[in-house]
Amino acid sequence: MEPNHPLTEAPTARLAEVDDRTLVARAQLGDDSSYEELVRRYQQRIYGLCYHLTSNHEDATDLAQDAFVKAWKALRTFKGDSSFYTWVYRIAYNSVLNHLKQRRHRTPHLSLDDLDFNAEHSPDLVELISDKTPRREAGLIELQKRLNEAMLRLSPEHRAVVTMHDIQGLPHDEIARIMECNPGTVRSRLFYARQQLQAWLSDIFP
């Protein structure tokens, strides 16, 4: 580490205002607080990807932490061709794929307590369940359970596309960079996955 390097002289209190590229450059020079800020920024999203792909909180936490540690180890090789976010996302996605291949027959643990209370006030949810079930809470839990089960029936690649696009809101091009495939492949996978989910949840969508 070079103590007098200008990149390392920025006060750590203002790290939240620093852009990713600068933080990465500082972290490459050995500034751990910059890397900590990067982890803080993206931990929710990386954890979300791992959680929606594994449906298991403990596995998702381990895999997301692994992804950040692997990224830190390989930080010196990061050239900045893509954003740090895309790069870490790709590392996490590959880690989850390997994990799912190794534990193909493991029964996933679906934690129904993980749903945020704010979900009950979502207009989407209210519209979906208010006039269909007499008890909203039971309907909410049942809906989440059915959706998670249907998601788990998808292949990991199709589940990843649905997670990144429909849940996390990433654009096709970004997903294509993460999955290292064509945007057309992403679109076709998304269409097929939606078709499958719609068929499996046909009783919810008459």
Next chain:
Amino acid sequence: MDSHQHEFQQLTRLLHLKRFEVPPPGFERRFLAGVMTRIEMEQEWAGQSWWQRAASALTWQRGLAVANGVALAGVAFLAVATFHVAHTVVNEEEEVQIYAALPLPGIPTARTGENRITGDGLLFADASAAGFSSRPGAPTHSLVIPVAESSQPSSTVSEDSSAPSWLFDPPSKDQRKVGSPRFILPRASRSAKTDR
């Protein structure tokens, strides 16, 4: 794509709900602390030399396990070696007894004190009479001595050609001179073994 969007409108709205699935309270703080702790450990690990890493990895439980493993491997090796030696000695004794008890098929046996010459020009002699059997109770084996045709005494010649030719490689005429005696035991034993 618009038609697809409309087609899957309800589904995508349902999938949006999964955004509300959040980790347990306190997750962010614990997650960040976990990542940074692991990175610190990696840094410490990277700063150590190979012997320091080995020493830190070798706890007393692991040392005990390694010692147990080595001891077990030694015991197993000794057991295998002892069994091998004992088995070899027993086999040799068994072989001698078996071969002694077996008759040698198709081989003219020599009665004690009696010598015969076959058509192949081999002299079957009583081995015990020749002083080759030294063990008490050991069987009497025939001693085969190639003899020259000229040396065959007419009075004791037995034109017994019943001995199978496959037992021996008949010596050529040049070789049919008086040579060193040879036992037929090895060849006869092998044939007895294959017959079994």
